[in-house]
Amino acid sequence: MKENASKEKLFWKMENESGCPVCSLLMDYEFNLLANIQYDITNDDSLRKQIAMGGGFCDFHFRQFKKIANGKTNIVFLKTIIEVGPYKKENFKINCKICEKVHEYEIAAVQIFTNLLSTVETAAKFEQSNGICFDHLKMANNFIKDVALRTWLGRTHIYQIERMKEDFVYMNGISSFYEIDREKRGLINALIQKLTGRKSGGL
Numbered sequence: 497m498k499e500n501a502s503k504e505k506l507f508w509k510m511e512n513e514s515g516c517p518v519c520s521l522l523m524d525y526e527f528n529l530l531a532n533i534q535y536d537i538t539n540d541d542s543l544r545k546q547i548a549m550g551g552g553f554c555d556f557h558f559r560q561f562k563k564i565a566n567g568k569t570n571i572v573f574l575k576t577i578i579e580v581g582p583y584k585k586e587n588f589k590i591n592c593k594i595c596e597k598v599h600e601y602e603i604a605a606v607q608i609f610t611n612l613l614s615t616v617e618t619a620a621k622f623e624q625s626n627g628i629c630f631d632h633l634k635m636a637n638n639f640i641k642d643v644a645l646r647t648w649l650g651r652t653h654i655y656q657i658e659r660m661k662e663d664f665v666y667m668n669g670i671s672s673f674y675e676i677d678r679e680k681r682g683l684i685n686a687l688i689q690k691l692t693g694r695k696s697g698g699l
């Protein structure tokens with residue numbers, strides 16, 4: 497897929513959304529990829545066979561695929577997997593094309609993220625946001641050579657979580673969930689994602 501991770505998109509996510517901006521970019525990319533793949537599987541016999549040869553997708557992407565493709569497409573695809581028979585190979589293991597592509601995109605997105613931290617203005621914006629998830633913190637640390645920046649990122653990450661305590665204490669004090677404003681409620685998903693990564697975000 498030609499779509500590239502960009503600095504502008506990542507910065508936009510950081511300023512306008514409450515969760516991990518890298519996860520958010522990945523979910524957009526993943527959704528488009530799934531939509532294209534389900535189109536190919538529905539309409540192109542040879543591509544369908546080729547994807548079926550890999551055994552389909554990992555459990556996470558199969559569940560997503562099942563959600564966005566219609567019932568007929570799911571049936572045609574699973575029937576093709578039975579016909580082309582990748583499961584007959586010894587030590588059969590699914591080779592998930594979506595994971596492969598998403599991972600390539602993820603590396604590019606994390607690199608762009610670490611570049612964003614090198615200017616004072618964007619680093620300050622990042623500090624004010626809820627930051628990134630633990631998965632992407634780990635990946636980012638692999639790209640950051642500057643020890644001081646790595647230390648700063650680690651401290652900021654913890655600070656961003658601790659700072660939410662006030663909001664959770666406030667929300668806990670309100671008797672009806674729906675009386676809490678949307679932005680504050682958004683912190684529930686934001687914190688779950690910060691702790692667990694993008695897969696808790698679903699589709």
Ligand SMILES: [Zn+2]
Nearest residue numbers: 516519629632
């Ligand atoms: Zn993330």
Ligand SMILES: [Zn+2]
Nearest residue numbers: 554557592595
């Ligand atoms: Zn996968």
